[in-house]
Amino acid sequence: MNRFVPRHAMLPCVLALGLLAFGCAKKAVETPPAPPPAPKQEAPPTPPTPAPEPKAEAPAPPKTISSSDFQPAFFDFDSYALRDDAKSALDADAKVLRDNPQAQITIEGHCDERGTAEYNQALGEKRAQAARDYLTGAGIEAGRLQTISYGKERPFAPGHDESAWSQNRRAHFVTR
Amino acid sequence: MTARSLLSFTAIAVLAAGAAMAQTGDVRIDISSGAGHRIPIVCESLKPAGDRSAGETSVTADATLADDLQYSAVFDVTRSWTGVAPPPEVQAVVSGTWTVSGNQVRLAGEVRDLPARRPIFSRVYQGTLQQRRSLAHQFADDIVLQFTGEPGVAQTRIAFASPGDRTKELWVMDYDGAQPQQLTRDRSIALSPAWSPEASLLLFTSYRAGTGPHVYVMPSTGGKMFVVSGRPGNNTSACYSPDGRDIALTLSMDGNSEIYLLDARGGSPRRLTNNRAIDTSPVWSPTGRELAFTSDRSGGFQVYVMDRDGGNVRRLTFEVNNTDSPAWSPKGDQLAFVARTDQGFDVYVCKVDGSSVRRVVAGGSNENPKWSPDGRHLVFASDRDGGSALWVTDLDDRPPRKLDSGGRPALSPAWSPRPGGASSTVQRN
Numbered sequence: 001m002n003r004f005v006p007r008h009a010m011l012p013c014v015l016a017l018g019l020l021a022f023g024c025a026k027k028a029v030e031t032p033p034a035p036p037p038a039p040k041q042e043a044p045p046t047p048p049t050p051a052p053e054p055k056a057e058a059p060a061p062p063k064t065i066s067s068s069d070f071q072p073a074f075f076d077f078d079s080y081a082l083r084d085d086a087k088s089a090l091d092a093d094a095k096v097l098r099d100n101p102q103a104q105i106t107i108e109g110h111c112d113e114r115g116t117a118e119y120n121q122a123l124g125e126k127r128a129q130a131a132r133d134y135l136t137g138a139g140i141e142a143g144r145l146q147t148i149s150y151g152k153e154r155p156f157a158p159g160h161d162e163s164a165w166s167q168n169r170r171a172h173f174v175t176r
Numbered sequence: 177m178t179a180r181s182l183l184s185f186t187a188i189a190v191l192a193a194g195a196a197m198a199q200t201g202d203v204r205i206d207i208s209s210g211a212g213h214r215i216p217i218v219c220e221s222l223k224p225a226g227d228r229s230a231g232e233t234s235v236t237a238d239a240t241l242a243d244d245l246q247y248s249a250v251f252d253v254t255r256s257w258t259g260v261a262p263p264p265e266v267q268a269v270v271s272g273t274w275t276v277s278g279n280q281v282r283l284a285g286e287v288r289d290l291p292a293r294r295p296i297f298s299r300v301y302q303g304t305l306q307q308r309r310s311l312a313h314q315f316a317d318d319i320v321l322q323f324t325g326e327p328g329v330a331q332t333r334i335a336f337a338s339p340g341d342r343t344k345e346l347w348v349m350d351y352d353g354a355q356p357q358q359l360t361r362d363r364s365i366a367l368s369p370a371w372s373p374e375a376s377l378l379l380f381t382s383y384r385a386g387t388g389p390h391v392y393v394m395p396s397t398g399g400k401m402f403v404v405s406g407r408p409g410n411n412t413s414a415c416y417s418p419d420g421r422d423i424a425l426t427l428s429m430d431g432n433s434e435i436y437l438l439d440a441r442g443g444s445p446r447r448l449t450n451n452r453a454i455d456t457s458p459v460w461s462p463t464g465r466e467l468a469f470t471s472d473r474s475g476g477f478q479v480y481v482m483d484r485d486g487g488n489v490r491r492l493t494f495e496v497n498n499t500d501s502p503a504w505s506p507k508g509d510q511l512a513f514v515a516r517t518d519q520g521f522d523v524y525v526c527k528v529d530g531s532s533v534r535r536v537v538a539g540g541s542n543e544n545p546k547w548s549p550d551g552r553h554l555v556f557a558s559d560r561d562g563g564s565a566l567w568v569t570d571l572d573d574r575p576p577r578k579l580d581s582g583g584r585p586a587l588s589p590a591w592s593p594r595p596g597g598a599s600s601t602v603q604r605n
Contacts, residue, residue: 078477113520116470117368118456119457119472121412121433129431148388150383154342
């Protein structure tokens with residue numbers, strides 16, 4: 001069922017895709033599956049970029065601060081507007097970042113379980129971006145702040161009620 | 177769900193000619209098979225023959241075949257071996273012989289009308305003992321074809337994500353929940369699988385790169401995966417166009433979740449939405465001319481429909497609020513979606529113009545409805561009996577049916593198209 005194209009047919013395409021620099025392939029390119037056949041395909045099928053192996057947890061370099069030095073910003077249901085308590089938390093986070101100019105952080109956006117997975121991935125990103133934008137507004141270099149959305153995939157509180165949900169709607173800080 | 181009444185088997189013989197089916201007589205059976213209206217049929221035990229062990233495997237085939245016919249939602253099956261009397265209006269009887277020789281099996285199946293027992297259809301299927309469920313599936317699909325003009329879905333598969341401790345791995349299983357097979361082993365989060373049009377590939381979202389959700393593709397039978405889109409930000413909700421030439425997905429590389437088209441290799445992005453709000457979860461109409469998607473541009477999230485160039489955007493329905501997870505029916509006439517409740521989500525179906533909205537699943541939280549390729553069923557993820565599992569509704573008043581998936585929790589389902597080029601061994605008899 002799976003159509004595989006001969007290796008030699010794909011070499012130019014593999015090289016071309018490599019230039020796009022999607023990721024750092026650690027493994028040699030094996031014969032990849034062709035894209036689904038279109039009724040009349042004119043060009044020979046090209047493989048997508050080979051997927052690198054999942055990133056192993058690299059040993060963290062010694063840090064002066066850790067993730068626990070940062071306060072999460074919490075959000076209302078289905079919202080990415082910064083509440084007053086969230087701004088207070090982010091003001092404190094901005095101070096930590098100013099006091100530790102080497103620190104680089106990833107801001108994770110998280111959601112409660114009450115939306116679909118796909119919608120929450122988008123909503124979580126909005127929350128992470130709202131926190132990032134507040135911090136850059138407070139003078140933190142954007143280059144020190146990465147964002148990632150986990151949607152509802154990594155809840156902090158396991159329950160299925162408002163007390164758990166309110167904990168899970170957050171922008172969460174992790175040091176890099 | 178078009179009701180076909182008094183479909184003549186003479187007409188069906190034309191359809192069936194290419195499939196080398198033996199067709200006899202001019203039998204007419206009333207098959208008004210609208211939702212909730214099923215054809216009463218009897219399944220007799222297949223007669224074991226050949227090796228003495230044939231009786232053990234024929235029992236599996238009996239159950240698989242009867243289950244398939246019942247799950248088809250076309251038939252109401254009476255299993256003769258249970259001793260239950262069939263209803264007086266029973267219209268046909270399914271029987272056959274199951275001949276085992278070493279590792280080879282020959283299923284000679286036949287269907288006769290009742291009470292006259294005139295032959296309607298017969299066909300021989302051959303394979304190995306390991307393929308015994310497949311032989312029964314093929315026979316069942318042919319019986320559905322004979323009675324409705326369209327084959328059943330017993331040879332299709334369902335991909336899904338199985339949640340573990342902070343992980344989700346992709347799996348695939350038969351449409352009835354049997355033979356689950358693990359596809360990813362990344363100890364990361366993989367979800368939102370979507371099939372290629374000929375069912376050989378799966379697109380999906382994974383966090384395996386560690387820098388955000390990216391879209392990958394892999395063979396639906398397992399194997400190496402490849403990055404389709406690893407652009408900055410979110411790369412989610414990807415699905416192939418019906419002709420397999422394009423991929424619709426959500427990207428936030430421009431700072432906000434928008435819907436884009438990529439070519440089938442993941443290149444040449446074309447942006448379809450342009451809005452400060454969230455736009456996500458695109459799905460194609462079966463013609464490929466339109467897409468449905470979710471947006472919160474008017475406040476709460478709602479399902480919208482647009483042309484494939486991003487124009488002509490219109491909200492699907494105003495009758496229900498907070499709608500998401502659109503799924504376009506394979507015949508193009510309906511959309512399924514979910515709408516938020518206090519408990520989570522209910523599943524709804526409406527016509528493409530947003531009319532005739534009806535709730536088809538309620539109770540617990542029910543997510544990600546996906547159509548079977550014949551449009552008779554929806555698979556969805558639900559916690560309706562506590563755990564996280566996949567369920568199937570036949571879109572009628574009967575309760576949904578839980579899929580086993582090997583006892584593991586399951587969510588984020590995707591129902592495969594019919595496999596491209598069925599590989600049954602056909603013999604004229």
